[in-house]
Amino acid sequence: MEATSPIGPPCAGLRIGDAAPNFSARSTTGPVDLASYRGQWLILFSHPADFTPVCTTEFVELAKRSTEFAKRDCALMALSVDSLFSHFAWLRLIRDRFDLEVRFPILEDPTLVIGRAYGMVSSQDSDSATVRTTFFIDPEGIIRAMTCYPANVGRSIPEMLRTLDALQAVDQSGELAPANWQVGDRLLHPVSFDLDAIYAADDASSWFLQEADMEKGQ
Incomplete structure (x- = not known):
């Protein structure tokens, strides 16, 4: 896929209400096609890099609470510029140290094609080390909420769940x-x-x- 977003800060390329750009990519759980997630909620999020302290704490907490997202019919999908080999080695380290297995897919995006299409990075950036972006995508493939955090501040997993609950509640009611x-x-x-x-x-x-x-x- 080609990135068509204008140069700008993270989250600037897409807006709430836009259709999430489709992509196909390799991941830690096999090939991923975004369109195959239609019919359920999806949280797509980028992390600056594998083997970093803040990202590791995020993945540990997400692994601990992954069943809570599943109960809400919401899949998780992560992305960074690191290769699959790096992802696998990092997940093995997390498993060995914290006794937790991360089973949701982690995409590799070494050419930044997906990151740029989603406005996670600009076309002038050479890596995604400064982005910690989250997209809440509804069952119709529409972006319903977005958050952006700096590399030195981790996301709140309870707030991710609260946001998802709120989006589902307003849709239902x-x-x-x-x-x-x-x-x-x-x-x-x-x-x-x-x-x-x-x-x-x-x-x-x-x-x-x-x-x-x-x-x-x-």
Whole structure:
């Protein structure tokens, strides 16, 4: 595939609501075709490099909680510029030290083709050592959320799960997820743009800020 994203910072190449560019690549679990993941959620994330301290802690936590993503019908897929040989050696080290096996695919992207197509790196970069980008892709292949972290700050795995929960909850209910929303909390009703409904609201704020019924919000 050809990268067509303009030069810019990570996440600048694609926006929420865009279709995730398809690709085929080699991975630690065999050949991967992004289109084959349609029908389920997918979290695609890049890590700066194998055998680095922050990335290792991320993969350990993701391996520990991989079943929680699976319960939400969400697959995990990682990417870096390292070769498959490097990936395999790193995963063996993680297994031997932490007694955890990383079973989700890790793609190799030595030519940065995928990274550039996703805006993880610009066309002027020679490696991806500065990106820690995450894409939440829905069952229709649409990018629904993105995060970007610097190389020296690791991602929050609980926040990845919370974001996924919130996206699935608003899709199922048609409601909105407020700040700090967790499963079991109330969602919010979408704003009404009907003037009669606005004037008929119980108070001056309930037309735009109203909690949904708990049964619908769960």
